[in-house]
Amino acid sequence: MMTHPISEFLLQQNRRQFFAGGGLRLGNLALAGLTATGAIGNAAFGSGNLPQPGLPHFPPRAKSVIYLHMNGGPSQLDLWDYKPGLQKYFNGDLPDSVRQGQRITTMTSGQARLPVAPSKFSFSKRGDSGTWVSELLPHTGGVTDELALIRTVHTNAINHDPACTFVTTGSEVPGRPSLGSWVSYGLGSESSNLPAFVVLTPHWTSKRPTQALFSRMWSSGFLPSRYTGVALRSGQDPVLYIRNPAGVSPASRRKMLDGLARLNQMTLDRYSDPETVTRMAQYEMAWRMQTSVPELVDLSGETQSTLDLYGPEVTTPGSFAASALLARRMVERGVRVIQLLHRGWDQHGALPSEIAHQCYDTDQACAGLIQDLKQRGLLDSTVVVWGGEFGRTVYSQGRLTADDYGRDHHPRNFCMWLAGGGIRGGTVLGTTDDFSYNCVEDPCHVNDLNATLLHCLGIDHERFTVRFQGLDQRLTGVEKQRVVHEILS
Secondary structure, rough: OOOOHHHHHHHOOOOHHHHHOHHHHHHHHHHHHHHOOOHHHHOOOOOOOOOOOOOOOOOOOOOOOOEEEOOOOOOOOHHHHHHHHHHHHHHOEEEHHOOOOOOOOOOOOOOOOOOOOOOOOOEEOOOOOEEEEEOOOOOHOOOHHHHEEEEEEEOOOOOOOHHHHHHHHHOOOOOOOOOOHHHHHHHHOOOOOOOOEEEOOOOOOOOOOOOOOOOOHHHHOOOOOOOOOOOOOOOOOOOOOOOOOOOOHOOOOOHHHHHHHHHHHHHHHHOOHHHHHHHHHHHHHEEEEEHHHHHHHHHHHOHHHHHHHHOOOOOOEEEEEEEHHHHHHHHHHHEEEEEEOOOOOOOOOOHHHHHHHHHHHHHHHHHHHHHHHHHHOOOHEEEHHHHHHOOOEEOOOOOOOOOEEEEEEEEEEEEEEEOOOOOOEEEOOOOOOOOOOOOOEEEHHHHHHHHHHHHOOOOOOOOOOEEEEEEEOOOOOOOOOOOOHEEEH
């Protein structure tokens, strides 16, 4: 009789390997005890998992994250980085002294000229902080005193796929855990009825084709798969098959899951595969979500004044406004990380009209989210992040007129803002050159931002590591990164 390869491996382990795996076996004993006492649903398989030993490293200022990712690369020149002096350079060639031989994408490298395209939108100072904000963001402009705006974020990647992977996982190389997976792995979750890490992908009103979203942006990478973000569908039915089919009662569903749990326990006892624990946890979470998800998406209990904060699209399932309100409701229910990804910001042409659509989708909802969290006392314990994977070029891609232009990808500097727990509102950090092409003062790398987010959650990014492939891996990579203390309260 042939021996199963996993059984053979367990039989042939040496002394060092045996003790290295001892923790897993002790965990199995504890799991068996929980099963025997009927506590399996409450302790072992809820998403209310405990933090890793030793975490947080120090008292946190925030306990949850809402990450608003504007997929495609919002134009900093048209939203946050006010450059009135560019008007005199309209349609002039971008000076070589500004570009400094830096690489540009193949979409514009073949152009005969790189004509400077000033923003057609007006800016005004908003809030007590006097932050310059575009007319495209009237509502967000009203909450600038809650925001820390960083004008000098920069990244290594120049194309969407690696740049999106970089900003959400800290690395251009696929296979790394996302920020949400790192945080939910390290800190666990206070919710036992919803996943620790939830992803929302609302629809958008841009009229042009948009970049694809990749599941690696919320993947757990080399961490256990239970820490992968759970993506809810945009629309009326966020989770397929959440309701029992006709003729299946809750009692019979529970009986079936208990039978599956016993079979999976036998598999776990035999092979000690931690992914079996994940599978068991997923079944139990699905059971709980049959009740928690319909309650989560039922907005009938929200007051009209709250709905009005988010704008007219808030009652439209799958809209950005509805998703932002769901993010607040998830924070209330103990979800650790909510990642909200809005597509359509890749404006290589017709930027003025297209970016107006995107701002219509998101501006009021972003401001409403900040206001709603604050009035409920949740902003002090929640970090809200807004930004894309890179910025846009000062020169036009293709045809340029005073009212119509496009912009290519620009990784050298772009804008992001943060608000909430541990963040000093009314702050503006970083200076770019006259063409919004290079960082001049206070550059902030993408992984500096990730280090700062972890710091707000009570985590020292240099000490938060997981051994994988013989290396102590971390979200912020192996290069030296810093916490951006200038924006902390």
